[in-house]
Amino acid sequence: xxxxxxxxxxxxxxxxxxxxxxxxRVITRLAPLESAEPSELSYLVNPxxxxxxxxxxxxxxxxxxxxxxEAKLRGDxxxxxxxxxxxxxxxxxxxxVHGRTPVSGVHPSAVVEEGAWIHPSASVGALCFVxxxxxxxxxxxxxxxxxxxxxxxxxxxxxxxxGAVIGGDGFGFAHHEGAWIKIEQxxxxxxxxxxxxxxxxxxxxxxxxxxxxxxxxxxxxxxQIGHNTHIxxxxxxxxxxxxxxxxxxxxxxTVGGAGMILGHLTIADNVHISSASIVTRSVLKPGHYTGxxxxxxxxxxxxxxxxxxxxxSLRERLKRLEAxxxxxx
Amino acid sequence: xxxxxxxxxxxxxxxxxxxxxxxxRVITRLAPLESAEPSELSYLVNPxxxxxxxxxxxxxxxxxxxxxxEAKLRGDxxxxxxxxxxxxxxxxxxxxVHGRTPVSGVHPSAVVEEGAWIHPSASVGALCFVxxxxxxxxxxxxxxxxxxxxxxxxxxxxxxxxGAVIGGDGFGFAHHEGAWIKIEQxxxxxxxxxxxxxxxxxxxxxxxxxxxxxxxxxxxxxxQIGHNTHIxxxxxxxxxxxxxxxxxxxxxxTVGGAGMILGHLTIADNVHISSASIVTRSVLKPGHYTGxxxxxxxxxxxxxxxxxxxxxSLRERLKRLEAxxxxxx
Amino acid sequence: xxxxxxxxxxxxxxxxxxxxxxxxRVITRLAPLESAEPSELSYLVNPxxxxxxxxxxxxxxxxxxxxxxEAKLRGDxxxxxxxxxxxxxxxxxxxxVHGRTPVSGVHPSAVVEEGAWIHPSASVGALCFVxxxxxxxxxxxxxxxxxxxxxxxxxxxxxxxxGAVIGGDGFGFAHHEGAWIKIEQxxxxxxxxxxxxxxxxxxxxxxxxxxxxxxxxxxxxxxQIGHNTHIxxxxxxxxxxxxxxxxxxxxxxTVGGAGMILGHLTIADNVHISSASIVTRSVLKPGHYTGxxxxxxxxxxxxxxxxxxxxxSLRERLKRLEAxxxxxx
Numbered sequence: 001x002x003x004x005x006x007x008x009x010x011x012x013x014x015x016x017x018x019x020x021x022x023x024x025r026v027i028t029r030l031a032p033l034e035s036a037e038p039s040e041l042s043y044l045v046n047p048x049x050x051x052x053x054x055x056x057x058x059x060x061x062x063x064x065x066x067x068x069x070e071a072k073l074r075g076d077x078x079x080x081x082x083x084x085x086x087x088x089x090x091x092x093x094x095x096x097v098h099g100r101t102p103v104s105g106v107h108p109s110a111v112v113e114e115g116a117w118i119h120p121s122a123s124v125g126a127l128c129f130v131x132x133x134x135x136x137x138x139x140x141x142x143x144x145x146x147x148x149x150x151x152x153x154x155x156x157x158x159x160x161x162x163g164a165v166i167g168g169d170g171f172g173f174a175h176h177e178g179a180w181i182k183i184e185q186x187x188x189x190x191x192x193x194x195x196x197x198x199x200x201x202x203x204x205x206x207x208x209x210x211x212x213x214x215x216x217x218x219x220x221x222x223x224q225i226g227h228n229t230h231i232x233x234x235x236x237x238x239x240x241x242x243x244x245x246x247x248x249x250x251x252x253x254t255v256g257g258a259g260m261i262l263g264h265l266t267i268a269d270n271v272h273i274s275s276a277s278i279v280t281r282s283v284l285k286p287g288h289y290t291g292x293x294x295x296x297x298x299x300x301x302x303x304x305x306x307x308x309x310x311x312x313s314l315r316e317r318l319k320r321l322e323a324x325x326x327x328x329x
Numbered sequence: 330x331x332x333x334x335x336x337x338x339x340x341x342x343x344x345x346x347x348x349x350x351x352x353x354r355v356i357t358r359l360a361p362l363e364s365a366e367p368s369e370l371s372y373l374v375n376p377x378x379x380x381x382x383x384x385x386x387x388x389x390x391x392x393x394x395x396x397x398x399e400a401k402l403r404g405d406x407x408x409x410x411x412x413x414x415x416x417x418x419x420x421x422x423x424x425x426v427h428g429r430t431p432v433s434g435v436h437p438s439a440v441v442e443e444g445a446w447i448h449p450s451a452s453v454g455a456l457c458f459v460x461x462x463x464x465x466x467x468x469x470x471x472x473x474x475x476x477x478x479x480x481x482x483x484x485x486x487x488x489x490x491x492g493a494v495i496g497g498d499g500f501g502f503a504h505h506e507g508a509w510i511k512i513e514q515x516x517x518x519x520x521x522x523x524x525x526x527x528x529x530x531x532x533x534x535x536x537x538x539x540x541x542x543x544x545x546x547x548x549x550x551x552x553q554i555g556h557n558t559h560i561x562x563x564x565x566x567x568x569x570x571x572x573x574x575x576x577x578x579x580x581x582x583t584v585g586g587a588g589m590i591l592g593h594l595t596i597a598d599n600v601h602i603s604s605a606s607i608v609t610r611s612v613l614k615p616g617h618y619t620g621x622x623x624x625x626x627x628x629x630x631x632x633x634x635x636x637x638x639x640x641x642s643l644r645e646r647l648k649r650l651e652a653x654x655x656x657x658x
Numbered sequence: 659x660x661x662x663x664x665x666x667x668x669x670x671x672x673x674x675x676x677x678x679x680x681x682x683r684v685i686t687r688l689a690p691l692e693s694a695e696p697s698e699l700s701y702l703v704n705p706x707x708x709x710x711x712x713x714x715x716x717x718x719x720x721x722x723x724x725x726x727x728e729a730k731l732r733g734d735x736x737x738x739x740x741x742x743x744x745x746x747x748x749x750x751x752x753x754x755v756h757g758r759t760p761v762s763g764v765h766p767s768a769v770v771e772e773g774a775w776i777h778p779s780a781s782v783g784a785l786c787f788v789x790x791x792x793x794x795x796x797x798x799x800x801x802x803x804x805x806x807x808x809x810x811x812x813x814x815x816x817x818x819x820x821g822a823v824i825g826g827d828g829f830g831f832a833h834h835e836g837a838w839i840k841i842e843q844x845x846x847x848x849x850x851x852x853x854x855x856x857x858x859x860x861x862x863x864x865x866x867x868x869x870x871x872x873x874x875x876x877x878x879x880x881x882q883i884g885h886n887t888h889i890x891x892x893x894x895x896x897x898x899x900x901x902x903x904x905x906x907x908x909x910x911x912t913v914g915g916a917g918m919i920l921g922h923l924t925i926a927d928n929v930h931i932s933s934a935s936i937v938t939r940s941v942l943k944p945g946h947y948t949g950x951x952x953x954x955x956x957x958x959x960x961x962x963x964x965x966x967x968x969x970x971s972l973r974e975r976l977k978r979l980e981a982x983x984x985x986x987x
Contacts, residue, residue: 030844031866088832091842091865100808109769111438111455111473126769126787127803129455129473129491143826144769144787144805145456147473147491147528150429159840161826162787162805163858168472168490168528171549171567174417178581179545179563182488182525184420186359196840199805199826199860200492200880202528202550202568207420208360216837220829221860222529222882222900224551224568224586234837238829239860239882240900240918242551242569242586244604252836257882257900258918258936260569260587260605274630275902276918276936278587278605278621291624292936294634295949301932303641305952312961314644315972321650321979440767440784440802458784458802458820474785476802476820476857479758497801497819497857500878500896503746507910508874508892511817511854513749515688529821531857531879531897536749537688551858553880553897553915571880571898571915573933589898589916589934603959607916607934607950620953623963632970643973650979 004098008041008060012078015089017062021076025059030087030094033058043087044071062086102141113150131167137193149205155193161221163200166191170204170211170227170245183207185227192216198223198239207245214251226263238275333427337370337389341407344418346391350405354388359416359423362387372416373400391415431470442479460496466522478534484522490550492529495520499533499540499556499574512536514556521545527552527568536574543580555592567604662756666699666718670736673747675720679734683717688745688752691716701745702729720744760799771808789825795851807863813851819879821858824849828862828869828885828903841865843885850874856881856897865903872909884921896933 009023031040033049036058043062044053050067053074060076062083071077080086095101102123106112110124115132118124123141130136131150140158142148148160149167160166167189173180187206191213197203198221203211206228213225216234224242225231231243232251241255244263253267256275261267265279270286273279277291296304307314338352360369362378365387372391373382379396382403389405391412400406409415424430431452435441439453444461447453452470459465460479469487471477477489478496489495496518502509516535520542526532527550532540535557542554545563553571554560560572561580570584573592582596585604590596594608599615602608606620625633636643667681689698691707694716701720702711708725711732718734720741729735738744753759760781764770768782773790776782781799788794789808798816800806806818807825818824825847831838845864849871855861856879861869864886871883874892882900883889889901890909899913902921911925914933919925923937928944931937935949954962965972 029866035867082832082834084832085834085839088834088839088841091844092840094844095842107769109438109767111436127456127474127785144807145474145785145803145823149473149491159827162807162823163492163529163821163826163860165474165491165528165550168492168550169488169525171527171547173547173565174411174413176411176414176417179523180547180565181414181417182421183417184424186420186423194837196827198829199823199862200529200551200821200858202492204528204550208358209364218829218831218838220882221823221826221862222551222858222880224549226568236831236838238902239884240569240898244567244586257902257920258587258916262586262604273624274627275920275938277624279624280604281624283624288627289624290627290630291622293622293949293951294638295931295935295937295939295941295947296638298932298946298948300638300641301948304637304639307640307644308637308962308966309952309954309958310644310962311640311969312958312965314647315965315968317647317651318972318975318979320656321647321654322975324654325979325982327978438767440765456785456803474803478802478820492821492858494803494820494857494879497821497879498817498854500856500876502876502894503740503742505740505743505746508852509876509894510743510746511750512746513753515749515752529858529880531821533857533879537690538693551880553878555897569898573896573915587916591915591933602953603956606953608953609933610953612953617956618953619956619959620951622951623967625967629967629970633966633968636969636973637966639973640969643976646976646980649985650976650983653983 005039006094006097008076008078011041011090011093014093015080015086017078017080017086019076019078020068020072021060025076027060030091031058033061041090043083043090045084045087062090102143107144119156125162134167149189151188152190152205153188154191155195155215157193158191158195158197160197161199161201164197165200165202166197167205168202170207172207172227172245187211187228189213192233195219201225204229204245220257232269335423335426337405337407340370340419340422343422344409344415346407346409346415348405348407349397349401350389354405356389359420360387362390370419372412372419374413374416391419431472436473448485454491463496478518480517481519481534482517483520484524484544486522487520487524487526489526490528490530493526494529494531495526496534497531499536501536501556501574516540516557518542521562524548530554533558533574549586561598663697664752664755666734666736669699669748669751672751673738673744675736675738675744677718677734677736678726678730679718683734685718688749689716691719699748701741701748703742703745720748760801765802777814783820792825807847809846810848810863811846812849813853813873815851816849816853816855818855819857819859822855823858823860824855825863826860828865830865830885830903845869845886847871850891853877859883862887862903878915890927 008025028039033056036042042058063071106124107126110128112130113132116134119138125144133151135153137156147165152167169185172183192215201223203225204227214233218236220239226245228246235253237255238257240258249267250269260278266282274290337354357368362385365371371387392400435453436455439457441459442461445463448467454473462480466485472491476494481496498514501512521544530552532554533556543562547565549568555574557575564582566584567586569587578596579598589607595611603619666683686697691714694700700716721729764782765784768786770788771790774792777796783802791809795814801820805823810825827843830841850873859881861883862885872891876894878897884903886904893911895913896915898916907925908927918936924940932948
């Protein structure tokens with residue numbers, strides 16, 4: 001990023017926190033502790049990594065109160081109650097100061113159909129398509145090459161990454177004499193405020209009712225959201241996740257990368273699904289759920305996989321032996 | 330969708346079925362049984378959900394002959410031998426009546442190379458790319474931002490959703506002194522009639538011969554079809570499926586979401602692969618095949634996964650005990 | 659592809675190898691052994707398929723020295739030390755001779771922001787977006803509809819397939835009072851020379867430092883590369899692979915289709931991950947690693963999956979029996 005610099009004092013003026021050190025220190029870049037240079041600012045979130053403080057060359061470090069003394073020993077620091085949050089806000093400030101926030105308005109190369117409504121403060125990037133009847137709220141940003149199809153609605157302060165397709169047809173067919181007859185998808189997609197949607201992610205329009213993404217949901221790249229899915233507030237999904245149609249997912253859930261949720265299931269609030277795990281039944285109890293085959297050297301896996309295919313008979317054989325030696329005899 | 334209304338009588342005039350009730354009843358929307366309003370039309374497919382009939386507020390309901398009496402007790406109904414099929418046709422009628430069918434012709438923002446041939450009744454959406462030598466059949470629709478690369482061919486009445494890439498290079502390299510040497514992909518993609526291809530799905534061009542998608546195949550979003558794959562008629566694949574190169578998949582198969590089919594395999598007709606299952610060998614017998622790790626609470630999974638890595642030795646230990654107590658002694 | 663023809667003699671003049679047969683033989687197409695016609699040229703890589711030589715109708719066949727005598731018995735052949743490599747070079751020659759290599763320059767429909775630098779020999783396809791500060795090296799090709807975001811850099815002779823998104827935001831948030839606060843992604847993506855990136859594949863920009871893809875890496879379609887990942891030279895990944903953030907992957911690795919690599923892991927050089935396998939810990943020893951549930955008929959899978967969920971207790975039960983019959987009593 002460009003060469004505008006920011007003084008340490010200006011940072012605490014904008015974001016709060018207590019600065020110990022030189023308010024006139026010029027910060028040229030934000031950087032990880034390990035690679036930060038003397039003109040750069042870094043941060044420490046995990047107390048278990050506090051030992052890195054002694055070695056970092058960073059000119060200034062954001063730390064929690066518990067690490068304040070240790071940080072001061074090495075040089076300048078900003079003390080803030082939640083350094084991770086502070087750093088998030090700092091990256092936002094940084095982007096603004098360096099003029100990298102998206103420009104309001106519709107890029108001339110974008111195609112916007114008649115009857116779409118776009119808030120004047122929203123940004124529609126190059127080569128986007130916005131269909132008729134679509135509505136895009138204040139301060140929402142569609143990056144380049146986004147499809148936002150007819151009648152879909154998105155709230156305020158959302159961010160849609162490049163290549164995402166919002167409002168493609170859901171996958172619905174009636175079976176008739178061996179062929180598939182298209183069920184036209186007459187619903188749309190309704191997205192709340194503060195939602196982020198990743199690159200090349202797809203959210204299908206509903207069959208009759210709408211697909212709904214509530215406020216604060218964060219979807220990573222290459223995610224597939226089937227028609228009529230409902231995703232509750234502040235749920236986050238990592239890359240390559242798939243959600244089949246009509247799933248109802250609660251609030252404050254997380255799904256790890258390549259997790260799969262089958263259709264017509266209900267997932268309670270505060271459910272956490274591990275990466276590469278497949279959800280085949282409703283999960284009504286908050287908690288952490290997992291299901292994938294552990295990685296092993298291929299030769300070991302081959303032996304175990306072969307045995308696995310007979311594990312049921314193994315159990316039967318074990319039962320027979322147990323019957324010979326009952327526990328309480 | 331818009332506010333044009335349709336009378337119940339006009340529906341049976343267009344689609345058949347027997348109407349019991351008011352032919353002048355105005356239908357303003359199609360809706361699920363649970364949420365339908367008195368001005369809306371719904372349908373019942375699954376006889377096990379017949380109990381919903383008593384509670385729906387729908388103005389009219391499409392039912393099978395077996396549910397006709399029950400439906401009449403509650404109000405207006407249309408009786409049709411296959412309500413799912415009837416409803417599919419009704420969604421198509423609905424879209425047409427409301428003027429939401431795609432317009433023929435090439436959108437001015439699309440890029441069509443010289444030497445491409447597009448049937449006058451076909452529709453090429455905004456910001457599409459169609460390469461030289463490509464051929465697009467009658468009534469086929471490319472939605473917005475589709476890539477349809479050079480020399481690829483698609484038949485009639487197909488629908489390609491936004492962001493799909495038809496005819497990207499297959500993944501082919503020769504290994505030479507630790508590096509990968511590109512094998513140029515000289516084949517193309519040949520797609521039959523009545524095929525649907527989902528948003529951001531990729532179908533690679535063949536290395537020498539073509540990749541072939543036969544009539545009536547339905548592919549959901551974010552699917553990867555490797556080069557020289559052959560997919561038989563009316564096979565359907567759900568989102569996030571991957572098919573590696575040179576697989577030969579039969580007709581009337583289904584693959585659940587995130588299923589994977591490795592390369593150079595043969596899959597017979599009428600094979601059904603469950604979601605998240607990986608096919609590593611040819612499947613020559615019709616049937617239903619599955620292979621994924623069942624979901625569990627994380628702590629239970631951890632214990633079972635650890636044991637799984639030693640399941641082979643478990644079998645050996647069981648064998649030793651069994652040897653001490655032969656069955657027929 | 660078009661109808662330009664090439665003589666067998668011209669091929670060996672350009673690529674080397676020893677021709678046994680008619681130098682004036684006109685080659686109209688490259689084709690697999692099984693389907694090649696008398697005017698077509700084919701090749702044999704796998705010695706175990708040498709029996710196909712007797713049956714192919716190909717006009718000329720590229721073979722290794724070990725198959726030379728067998729090939730000569732059936733007709734014309736070109737003998738080359740590495741027929742696979744020879745054929746790769748031949749496909750490249752074929753594409754060039756037929757005028758199918760991309761044209762240098764920026765397509766008029768592409769959007770290139772001010773401050774981007776594109777080498778005059780590079781090719782930026784239709785409807786691409788190139789952000790400010792981006793740099794594209796000599797002879798690199800962006801096919802149609804590629805996003806190459808601001809400040810990202812790509813070297814020479816690279817090929818980016820349609821729909822790829824280079825430099826979307828990494829997935830980074832701070833958690834605050836139940837909501838996710840955006841961490842702006844201030845790094846970029848740095849790509850070396852001779853890299854290929856598949857259709858609709860996404861490579862996220864780094865949070866603070868850059869995401870790095872080294873020389874010769876080959877990525878297939880629909881792959882997700884998280885922010886700050888580092889991929890070593892000549893590593894290849896098949897379709898639908900996911901790599902979470904900050905993974906450090908060595909050189910000369912391969913990852914099979916739909917393999918997943920979690921974040922903050924280290925993978926050594928020469929590690930090979932099977933398809934559909936998930937890497938949840940660092941892999942520091944070269945080798946071949948696998949972890950997926952083997953496919954089975956659904957009914958057998960159901961029984962085994964049910965048992966699997968109690969495999970830990972199975973082990974405990976086995977232990978009890980073993981305690982009754984110690985090995986060395």
